[in-house]
Amino acid sequence: MDISKGEVKNNKKFQYIKEVKEILPGLVVSVLIGLASMLIAKAVPKIGAATISIFLGMLVGNLFLNQKVFHKGYKFSETDLLSYSIVLLGATLSISTLMELGFNGILFIVIQMAITIIGALYIGKKLGFGENFRYLMAAGNAVCGSSAIAATAPVIEADDKDKGIAITIVNVTGIFLMFLLPLISDWLYNLELVKTSAIIGGTLQSVGQVVASGAMVSEHVKDLATIFKIVRVILLVVVVFTFGHLKNKSNTEIVEEEIQDTKKGKIKVPWYVLGFFITCALFSTSIISPEVSHICKLLSNKLEIIALAAIGLRVNIKDLVKQGKAVSLYGLFVGTLQVITAVILIGILL
Template identity: 75%
Template sequence: MKKLNNNFIKNIKGILPGFIVSILVAYLSILIAKFVPKLGAASIAIFLGMFVGNVFLNHNIFQKGYKFSETDLLSYSIVLLGATLSISTIYEIGFSGVIFIVLQMAITIIGALYIGKKLGFSDNFRYMMASGNAVCGSSAIAATSPVIGADDKEKGISITIVNVTGIVLMFLLPMISQFLYNNEITQTSAMVGGILQSVGQVVASGAMVNEHVKDLSTIFKIVRIIFLVVVVFVLGHLKHKSNKEIIEEEVQDMEKGKIKVPWYVIGFFITCALFSLNIISNDVSILCKEISNKFEIIALAAIGLRVNVKDLIKQGKSVSLYGLFIGLLQIVSAIILIGILL
């Protein structure tokens, strides 16, 4: 018990410096947003975080707290978001929205594998780039890498380039959506939620447009994440299709729950169901919305604080081209599919 307490205290101490900086950047962003409301606290938090993180506070002591603020707080924010949305809101994406997600993911996977092969990358790297871009960035890569037997170097490079691609698209997609759809909620949400790599990027990009787009694009993203298990299994099958024993192991892993949908997706649907059944009252829902928004801005500040501009510049030409081509493919396919389905 004493050892457990010591580990807990040590963990808290490791998180606190970066967590405090994330909170300070977030609340400074909220304050600045009162004077420039058109920018919004979310956008300001990202840019201010990037400035502070790259110029002043990029030391290792802050990184654990930045990561906690980005991943854990954003997860809690998504669960609380569920308490503000009814099942009928989720139905807004409709059957055509689900078809859009499935086709968009399929095109991304096939395109990433094909482009990577043409550029001469290894199978493992191509599979991780496919899953990371098609589903949910780093989380999808982490779930895919053990199934295909990827090493840490391949995993690290793929996570970096997927995140770099996502950061660029995070700022680009709202502008494209403004030009093409005049920020119409469903089409813009499909563009943002159907393309961006991480949940944080989806929330940040959606928030740059408006609150409705942020919420609906998050739902589009959650539908993508639900398909994570299927994507991991398919890529594992492609890698090991000649080895029946490995395929059987993958099936067993799925049955044992070793490849899991992230907990916050389940939490989102639980709180959403509770709100739809009026178990969560309107007053509690309003409180959840306020807390969710605060967590979200802190998480977005942390995303900015973790962006390393030197890493963006340092990427090799071929790897950067790989990310660029996948990003362009996703944009073009999304525009075509949105035009047909939505």
Template identity: 75%
Template structure:
């Protein structure tokens, strides 16, 4: 069998494994869009998450669906973010201003220092603490996967940290919109800063922002993208802390889970490219409107997949020390964000 035939066979196999879960996420997403017309105050995004959690935990949580759920969550959400760029001008990004970027950097710094300190007090090893700091400060599972090879973390630590970081993010995903309503009356910049600077994954940011309104969802995603852009700096920081000072060793070991060199995620680059195209009028208003609609639909399907992947039993089974670690770091992030918002925004 030729190399091309082997590759084609693998692609077909991957597609077949993705289809079952993708179809479930698609159906849940479409039902959510229909229900949103009946209860517009709730919104398709919120409905899709809860409906996904119900379907995934009661009926369709089997392994055969998981690859499709993962594709729907990660790939569709990435495409949604790229399409979002086609609806925002450079001036919108510039409107964030120096204070907003400084806010994100300080929030990430507090998270990293706090996660390392809390983990040490709770008796966790260096690798576990570095993974917790990276996952919470930057972008959840992606940051953990990028950091693990640099610090020689084992798969067990990586798996536990990914679980607890996502669990923390799920709770905060529902808490922050409520908290922002009480503190800021859902004012767009402050609410977006709280959500975009705190939640662990891009999906959680989009979901939480969408529970408030469209402007908050869009702006909180931009706050999150600023964090994601800083992923490389965080990975090299932990490589340095592990005394990997030899440049050749760092370059060899800074790999993501697929073995590629760690770099800014493709969807961030895509976001900025489509943003530039829209800002220079290469993307017309009509095309921009179409991109907006398509982005929203991809987003709802992706959020359905996030709900479908939530395993409530796993949330309950987390060990006490690990759960406390996640609770303390999550609390620190929220408190730090509120203080910094009061000072800078």
């Protein structure tokens, strides 16, 4: 039976409308929490809208707005809006700002990631976890949380159960570190810009957590910490390919699978990283004017606050409590290793 082009077009339109309807409730709640946080921040400016947003989101979400109808909108607000925010952030930073990381900054990221991967694999083995789960934990903690786990899972042929547990425990670890790292940075570095940005951007699991934690300190720390994080995200492809080799596949199988996965978009560099560098280049070459850059900065901040509200709304305190002892210890040990390694490397390199 032939399907006309008109029917196909109508079906796509129907799916689009359906998806918008599913996203809308959670998006509206996230926007309202974000706006409320901005208003509250005017009364208590020392706390800042970003910090208020995530805590207010956690409070509201766990009390009465954690129903399934909101979840898709929360996820959209956290992932998509934050991605747009990062692209707009690029329009406020010049290439010279990116160069602030320098050779030592990039070396710090590479060594930190390598030690996190080796440590996560070793700790997981000692705790008795399977090989696939260890790879997922290593990727999630070393690179970019859920995105890295999702990209790694098909390459190592991990099952959905391992994938789901790894995503949960990596996010839980990141949530605790998100609040802890600003305190550690204050104690060790008196919130000095580069060192504070390095420990936040070089340690935290997801981009959203980096933005949230950096925003708790200052606007400059948030921006520079995001740059540290983007370097880690760029290295996602290297990590995934390496894990493919470690699974003892033949070179032919690896090459074929990597090509197929790249075509499917499973392990390519996230679009917002490319967008960030494009807008950064446009600003550096004065194609984006200072006036437009200022508008981009304002929009980026607003989207960021809404995204942080969604992150708070998605934190389920009951789920944090439910995690088993073994996986909780796994997350604790890996997170502790990351912080200790970062402090040592910052002392040596930065």
